[in-house]
Amino acid sequence: MCRSIKTLREPYTSDVTDDDVRAAALQYVRKISGFRAPSARNAEAFDRAVETIAAATQALLDELHLRPVARDEATP
Numbered sequence: 611m612c613r614s615i616k617t618l619r620e621p622y623t624s625d626v627t628d629d630d631v632r633a634a635a636l637q638y639v640r641k642i643s644g645f646r647a648p649s650a651r652n653a654e655a656f657d658r659a660v661e662t663i664a665a666a667t668q669a670l671l672d673e674l675h676l677r678p679v680a681r682d683e684a685t686p
Contacts, residue, residue, distance in 0.1 A: 614637050615634045615637045615638060616630075616634070618630055618631065618634060618667070618671055619671060619674060619676065620676055626671065628664075628668075631664050631667050631668050631671070632660065632664045634664075634667060635660045635661075635663035635664035635667055636660050638663055639656060639659045639660050639663060643656060643659075
């Protein structure tokens with residue numbers, strides 16, 4: 611659905627920042643709302659949705675239990 615949202619968990623990426631999480635939430639809200647930038651009337655709801663989704667995303671990432679990634683030690 612949102613091709614510009616990147617995977618935010620290991621092994622796909624490391625050192626995920628708050629900005630990464632917020633950018634993914636913003637892309638999601640833009641996609642589902644159909645607004646790149648909301649009107650003044652919708653800005654509060656739009657911003658609240660971004661913050662709510664960012665918080666839920668961070669909670670998910672914090673709670674995921676991942677298996678260790680097997681790494682070939684011979685590969686640089």
